Amino acid sequence: MKRLQEEFGISTLQWTDEQHVAWRDAWEAGRVPFEEMDMALTYHAETLGLERSELEAMVHKATGHVPLPDGQQDT
Incomplete structure (x- = not known):
């Protein structure tokens, strides 16, 4: 999407x-995996008794995610 x-x-x-069709196709291709990851994070955070944001931070750290500078959001 970013590309x-x-x-x-x-x-x-x-x-x-x-270009609109290419964007729509990319959005649809990425939507399901994003939704599945979202549901999995929520489920596992609840199961482990963690705040979702805490588990998300752990996943980011484990996968080598580099945070963006303050005030910037990943798109």
């Missing part, structure tokens, strides 16, 4: 029909 946004530009008003 497509960088390639196509942020303003969707200038995208071609093909």
